[in-house]
Amino acid sequence: METRSNRRWCHIESEKFTNWSGSVEFTPRSRIRARDSAEVVSAVRRAREHGRSVRPVGSGHSSMPLVATDDVLLSVDDLSGVEATDPERGLATVLPGTGLADLGAELRESGLGLENLGDVDYQSIAGAIGTGTHGTGARLGNLSSTLVGGTLVTGTGDEVSFGHEAGATEENRGDSAHGRPEGVADDDLARAAQVSLGALGVFTRMTLRVRPYYELHRRNWMTHIDWVLDNYAELVDSHRHMDFYWYPRSDLAQVRLLDEPGREPDLRPPPGSLKTEETGPAYEILPNDRHLLFEEMEYALPLDTELAAFRRARERIKARHRSIVGWRVLVRTVAADQGLLSPFHGRPSMTIALLQNASLPHEEYFSDMEPLFLEHAGRPHWGKKHRLGADELAARYPEWDEFSRVRERLDPDGVFLNDHLRELLVTGTGPAAPGGR
Template sequence: MTQEFRNWSGSISFTPETIAAPKNASQLLTLVKRAGQRGSTVRPVGSGHSSTPIFSTEDILISLDKMAGVVEVDAEAGWAKVLPGTGLRDLGEQLAQHGVAMENLGDVDYQSIAGAVSTGTHGSGITLGNLSSTVIGGTLVNGTGEEMCFGVDAGVPPPDVESDDLLRAVQVSLGALGVLTSLTLRVESAHNLHRLNWMTHIDWVLENYAELVRTNRSMDFYWYPRSDLAQVRTLNKPGEEPQLTPQGEPYSELKRDVTGPNYEIIPNDRMLPFEEMEYMLPFDRELAAFRRVRERVKLKHRAEVGWRVLVRTIASDHAMLSNTEAEYRQGGPSMTIALLQNNTLPFTRYFNDIEPIFWEFNGRPHWGKKHRLKSTELAALYPKWESFHAVRGELDPDGVFMNDYLRELFGEEI
C-alpha cells in the first residue's frame, strides 16, 4: 500500500494509489500518457508546503524531486533555465556559481521552484514582483502526454512575453495545465543584501509605514498581538540603506544586522510548522485593512493567537491567475496581510472571523494558503478567469490534472 502523504503543516493528508518520481521529461511524458489512457488523474507536488489540498489525489502523485538543477545560464542576457524540482535554497546556490540571482525570494526557501511559481509565491518589495513574474518561458507535459514549449522557449521574443496568453496562464497555473519540465527565469546579477531586523512598537510602524516602503528595496513587518510590538525587516543592497529606523524609540531593539548573498539573507528560518491565511489587497499607505485586523484580533482573538500577522508589498504582474495581476489592480502594487498560527493551536475560528475583512478590502487569497472562496467569488476577482479556463481546456481536455479541490475551486462538476 502506498504511504500516506502529509503536507508540511500536517493539516492535509491523503493516500495516493501511486507516488511516482520521474527522472526526466521522457519518463514523465510516458507516465501522464498512460494515466490518460487508463482514465486516472495526476497531481504534481513540490515540497508539500501548500496549506490547501491543491496536490491531493487518490490516483497518481508526481514528485519532481529527481528533476532538479540548473541546466543553462546566460548571465549577459539575464536568464537561466532550471528544472522544476529544484529547491529554492539549492537554486540560489547554483545560480550564484554562474554570477546571477533571483531578483527576490519568499519568506521561506524549502519550496521547489515549480511549486512556488505555480501558486504565486512572493517576497516583499513594492517594485519587486512575485516569483511567477520572473518566468519568461519553459516546457510542460500537457494532459494528452505531449511536451510543449511556452514563452521564449516557444520563440516568443522577450519584449512580447507579457502579452503571450499561454505564458500568462502557465505562470500561475495551480498545476492545472500540465506538469512543468523546465522553467526559464529572468535573473539579475548576483548581489548581496544588508538585512536589519528591528523590534519597536506597532505605533511607530503605522506612523512611518509609507516612508519605510518607499525608501527600502524590501520591507515587511510582523505584528505581535499579545505585546502590540512589531518586528520591522528591511533589505537593501549595501550602501543603499535609508536613514529611517526606530533607533531611540521606546521598545526599539536591533535584533539582527547581517549582510550576505540574497538567497541566504532573504529567507527566514521556519523550524516550527504553522497554518496560514494570506490575502493580497490594493496597496494602502494608511494600512486601513491592517488597522481593522489589529482591532478585531485585540477584541476577540488575543488570548488564542500565539503567532503574528505579517504585512508585505508586491509589484503587479500579468499572469492570468496571479493575485497581483495588473488589470484588476489598475496597474498598482499590492500589499499582503498574512495570519500565521502555530499548527498545534486552533486556527479555524480565528481565520474565518478575520477573512471577511479581507473581502471588504477587495482582497484576493494566496492560492497555497487557507481561504474559503469558491468559483463564483473567484471568477469576479480575476478579469482573465475565463481566458485561463480556455487555455486549460485546450491543454487538458480530459481533466487528467484535476482533483476534487480544483473542480470545486473552478466550479466544474465532479
C-alpha cells in the first residue's frame, strides 16, 4: 500500500496547456501534480538542480501568460480543503488548491465565510490571491488582503512561514482600518505574499481572515447610464456591494446591489426594470455565471465618485469602438490595502474593466483605451490584458523595490521566473511586447 512516506510526486505526461479564454497556449516540458507539501519541495529542488524553471498553475483563468513555461508546470490542485478554523479569532487555514466555490461551502460548515468574492469563482484560492482577484465594495478589500499568514516553498526548495504562521502576535498585529490585515505582522514577506504572481514560491498553506457566515440579498436593475452617473456616490456609500455594467451599444446599465438581508438602505430604486432578485449564501450570490469566453483589460484607479475616467472612456468607446464592442464595461470599487504589489496598495480604488467576446477582435480596442487609464494613475490587473513592463510598473508602486528584495531573497536563481515575469518584475529588461503578449 502506498503511504505518504514512500510517495513520489505525480509526473503527468506533457501536453499542451490552454488557458480559460484560449488566448494563452504552451507545452511545458513536464507537468507535475503534487499531493502534499513534501512533493512540492521535491519538485522545486529537482528543477533547481537541473537548471529548470517552475511555474505554479491553478485554474488557468488568467488572460496573461503568468504560468507559461517550457519547463515544469506544477499543480497543487490535490492540496485542497479547509485544514483548521478559529471562529473566535476569525481565522481559517486552507490549502492552496481549494476552489473558491468549494471553500465557501466548507467554511459554512464551521459557521464562517469569506469577506468578499470576485466576479467568478472558478479559481483556486492560491491563484486568486496570487493575482489580486477582487470583488466590489468600497469598504471591502481584495481577496489578497485577507491573507494573514501561511507557508510557501521558495526557489531554494525551503518551506518557510510568514505572518500568522511565523508568530504574529497581538502586539504586532496590523491595523485593518488603514489597509493592513489584522493578524499580520508588519513584515515584508507577509505583505509581499499577498499579491506575489507565483514569483516568491508555491503556497502550501494559507491562513485567511474570515467572518461569521452570512447571506446576501441581490438585486440587478436595468436603467440608463445617466441615472447611474447622477447617483453613483450615494449608491457606493449606501450598499455593501455595488457595481454596474455599461452596455455601449444601448447606453443602458445593469446596476447590481447586494446587502445583508434586513440591512438594505431605504433608497429609491433605479428607474427601469428589476432584472433579477435573489437571496442566499454570499458565496453563491456574489459570483456570476460565465458561459461565454471573453478577453478582459482592467485597471485600478483612485476612487472617484464623479467617474471622470469612466466618462472619458464612455465617450471614446462610443466615438471609436462601438461597432466592434460586443460586450460591456464593468465598474467596481475596492478598499485600500498594503500588499506590496496590490493594485489597491495605499489608496481606495475603483476599477474599470473592458470585456470583449473571445471570438471578436480586442487588440486595437484595448490598446486605444489603455493610455486613458494610465493618464488617471491606473494600475493594471495582473491577470488581465495589459502592455506594461517592469520600468513602467515600478513607477506606479511605492514599495516596488521592497518586493524585488523579497523576491530575490526567496528565489535567488530565478527558478519561478518565466519570460513574462521577467518583463513584469525585472527592471531594465526593455518594453513589453505589443498586444498584451
